[in-house]
Amino acid sequence: MRTSEEIYHRIRWDPRFDPARFVLGVNVRGPRPARVPLPAFVPGGDVPWHRVLFIEADGEVVWDRSAGVDRIDSSSAGRVRDPRRLRAPFFTAGTPFRWDPLVGWHDAAAPATSAVPATTGSAAVRLRVLTWNVLWDRYDGDRIDTARRRPLLLRALERADADVIALQEVETGLLDLLLRAPWVRATYTLDADPSGRDVDDTGLLLLSRLPVREAGRYALGRHKAVAAITVQTAAGPVVLAGTHLTSDHAEHGAARRDTELARLAEGLAGVDGAVILLGDFNDGGTGPGVLPGLRDAWTEVRGPDDGTPTFDPRVNPLAAVSTLSGRPARLDRVLVRGAGLRAVAAAILGDAPAAPGGLFISDHYGVVVDVTVGADPAGVDPSVPRHPDPPSGGGPDGWPRPDHPLPSRPVPDHPLPGGFLPELLAGPGDGRPAAGERHRIVLAGRVTRRLRAALPEAAVHVVGSRRLGCALAGADLDLVLAVPGPVDLAAVEARVRGALPAATGIRPVAGTRGPGLRLRVEDLDVDLVVVPTVDVPAAAAVIRRAELGEVAATALSAVSDADAVLAEVGARRSAFLGLARQVKAWARARGLDSAPFGGLPGLAWTVLAARTVCDAGDLPRADLLRHFFAEWATWDWRRPVALRPNPPETELAEPVRILTPSAPVRSCTGQVGAGGRDLLVREFHHGWELVEAAGPGSRPDLLSPPPLRQRHAAWAVLTVRAVGGESSQVTLGRVRGRIRALLTALERAGVPDAHAWPRPYESGSGVTRYAIGLGQAPPDPYRLGTVADAWLAGLPGTSVDWVPGDGLPATGTHD
Structure with missing residues (x-):
């Protein structure tokens, strides 16, 4: 009979065994032996070998000191059923842990032959991953309000609905909150023993609601590591690795990062199949460049010109506490490797205050990415950006959750922000938007990027349905520009013209939300409101909008309104x-x-x-x-x-x-x-x-369309003609701004059921006509003329004519 030490090392290093599925029974001088996962046991540590009483695998005793049992070679228990992805010597095997109401947190590695069925053919599944550096309070603890932030973080993580969560800078207090959270206990598996030292030593924690086949860790240096798990999806296994590299606060930080990246590249080269590496890379530049074959998911979704920061000391006071340079940077990334992986959506979380007083969740923003695993999903065109402007995190948790069945959902599905509901935007049976709408989506992104480049001192916000992600085909691009100091609209217009030389119909407008510009780029209408921020930094204008007066605050609330809805x-x-x-x-x-x-x-x-x-x-x-x-x-x-x-x-x-x-x-x-x-x-x-x-x-x-001919016995036909060299768009804008006043005048004249149809039934040759239904008891032509004459004052080229119910041309809208 071999010793416990011999058996331990046999299991630990023989590739035919899966160490994560073995448990040691250790004498702790109590009524019962303690059960210690084999990967957590430290040879030569506090527990001597003679106190190891038995060894189990998959619930079967394979070695027992007192009974003289040694069946490690004859039993199939603990054997690798599928080759390990996280192989020694790079990865040290770990044991995943899951909550059981009867026994608490216990070791729970899922076997390689998981109950999750593999799909066949061209099917693919979508995997949502989230990385977030959550800011521990080991430094500047008196300035970062950790006690208030942690509950906000848990709420944001729950609402993010991620399949795998990778956290950095986790410490004991936060870990305790996560371990007690009902949503964590109900659905998530941890990559490490929550009572061990791994999480507190490195600050790394992975949570997965997909079955975890194996777990492993590798130490990159003091308090720096990579934690990895292999999860089973319906399209096959995927390795996810979370890391946190050395920052510039450390001596020779850049050189140490290069060494850490080189070690990561070496270790991941030995991992078969699909890999997702995520975490805080602390590089501040263009991204890790020594990791062969890994693609940046954000760039894959948003394009190479999108440098949305995940650490922004200009906006986030928590980031301002620890910054060395004061510059915003994209430090947090999701990198993917494998022909079967494709990033299809990406956004940031927590980029707005989550509590009164401007309190953010962390100094970093979270990054959440949807990745398809398996064949390319039907109806998703990876060359088309999901959204022209990355949506704000919606306060602490403004990331969409698709309510998909666990453990993974088939694709296609309604995509993330900027996705499309096919029946509204495409022909029957088509899983993606029509070509014209795809072009407008790309065009909206290009317009936004060019304006940001032309106005670097301003904050350019996409608002409205395109910010929310529920825009219909043909929707305008609505933008709010927060510009430092007082606004010189003519100067802004000149820079807009320079940035968008193909734009037509550029004209200033004076709306209820303040001055702005209206223009058209190809087939995309653009409405741009300009807000002066006076002494408030442009990047902080939305948060501090109350300081800027009612008009500016109202304009900027278009940003916060959308974020509040999503939150x-x-x-x-x-x-x-x-x-x-x-x-x-x-x-x-x-x-x-x-x-x-x-x-x-x-x-x-x-x-x-x-x-x-x-x-x-x-x-x-x-x-x-x-x-x-x-x-x-x-x-x-x-x-x-x-x-x-x-x-x-x-x-x-x-x-x-x-x-x-x-x-x-x-x-x-x-x-x-x-x-x-x-x-x-x-x-x-x-x-x-x-x-x-x-x-x-x-x-x-x-x-x-509604049966308007049945509802209205007569019509008021509003005809608009451009006069005096004025463009038709300017004339139409002035008339449209007074339609509501005409409806009010009709109501006062005894026409409560008037309905102004919002789209013209005739347009062209400098003439535009709208139809206003006058209800079942319409006024006669004289009464209508009396109402209209007063309303028409100051509207040259505009007329209102009475037409009987059947007098309008037959159109699809009005029949």
Whole structure:
């Protein structure tokens, strides 16, 4: 019979055995032996060999001192069923741990032949990975408010809905919170023994809700390491390795990083198959360049020109505490290797304050990436950027969660920000947007990048539906420019012209959110609001918008409104995006989507969709549209609607009050009159009836235009002609800005059910015509003329004519 020491080393170094599946029974002078995972046992340490009483593998005793059992060679227990990916001598085998309500945290390596079935053919699965340096308080602990930040971090991690989470700078206090978190206990496996020293020594922790086949670590130096796991996906095993390299705070930091990268390259070269390496590389430059075959996921998704920082001392006070250079940098990365891996979406988390007082979650931002594993997913064009502007983290946790079944979900699925709902943007059976819309998405990204390059001192924010990721085909690109000091709009216009020489129709506008520019680049309309930040740094203007006055704060709240919505829907962001697109497409088809024409603005539809998703709880995604129509068809519109329930009472007496999600909180539906409210309720009921009639699994015909000829016995035809050398766009803009005043005048004249259709039914040759339905009891031509004459003052080239109900040309919109 061999000694326990001989058996230990046989298991540890013989490639036929999987050390992670062995447990040592150790005499601790108690009523029962302690069970120690073999990888956690330290030869020559505090426990002498003679106190090892037995050795188990897969629940079977293969060596027992007192019974004289030595069956290590004859038993199949503990044998490698599939070659290890994390092989010695580089990786030291570890034991993953999982929570059991009866026994607590216990060793739980999943066998290589996992219950997760492998897919066949061209199927692929999507794997979401997240890396975050969470800022331990070993330095400057009195300046970084760790006690307040940690609960915010746990909430953000939960809502991120990542399959694998890689954390850096984890210390005992944070580890204890994670170990007690119900969502961690319910679904995640840790890469190391939570009662051991590995996590506290290196600050590295991996959490996976996919089955973990093996775990391993390699020490790169004092407190620096790489922690790795092999997870089983439905498309096969994938190795994920988390690391944290030496920073410039250390002596000879750059040289030490080069050495660490060289060791990583050597170790990963011995790993077979797909690899994802993620963590804090602390390089501050263009990225690790000595890791052969690994591709930067952010660049793969966002393009080589996108240098969005993950550490920004200009904006984040926590980063300002520890910075040496004061420069923003992209320190945190996700790198992928393997022909079967493709990054399809990427964003940052925590790039906005998560608590009052401007408190961020960490000095670093998190990076979250969706990677497809296996064959290329149908309907996903990797050459098309997912979003023209990386969305903000939405406060602490503004990353979409697709509510997919564990452990992995098939592809295609609704992609991340900037993804598409095929039935709204493409032809039947097509899994991606039409070519024209793909071109507009790429074009929007190009426009944004060029403006940022032309105005480096400004902060250029994408807002509206493109920031949220729920833009429909043909949507404008809405931008807010925060410009230091007072605004010289003419100077801004000159630089915009220089950056976008192909732009046409560039013209200044004076909107409710302040001065701006309107232009067109190819087939993309661009609306640009310019906000002076006076003495506030442009990068901090959104956070400190209250200091800039009401007009500037309102303009900048377009950024914070979108982020607040995404933070609120949190874990159900993907469901929200799908519902928002459906609702907006329906509202467009029914002519309810234009604020200048008395409808709801895009922000209002966003709030309604977000409230629906939050109120629906765990309602299946397929039932959300029914819930949307039911909720708002029966809403008491004397009550305001806010992103969060029970908003404070307001003194406003508007027929519809939908409040903006962030400060300055205000109604965004003041343009909706009593007749507009009644029309909305009627349309909500109609949509509800269609969804109910369609039944489960069917597609209701929600995108048909309303029967306007049945609703309106007469029309007011609004004709707009450009005059005096003025461009037609300028004339149209001035007229559209006064449509709501005309509807108000009609209401006062006894026409409560007037409905202005928001898109022209005739356009060309310098003439544009809109139709305004005058309801079932329309005014006669004389009464309409009386109302219109007063309204037309100051609008040369514009006329309003009475037309009988059947007098409009037959169009798809009005039939």
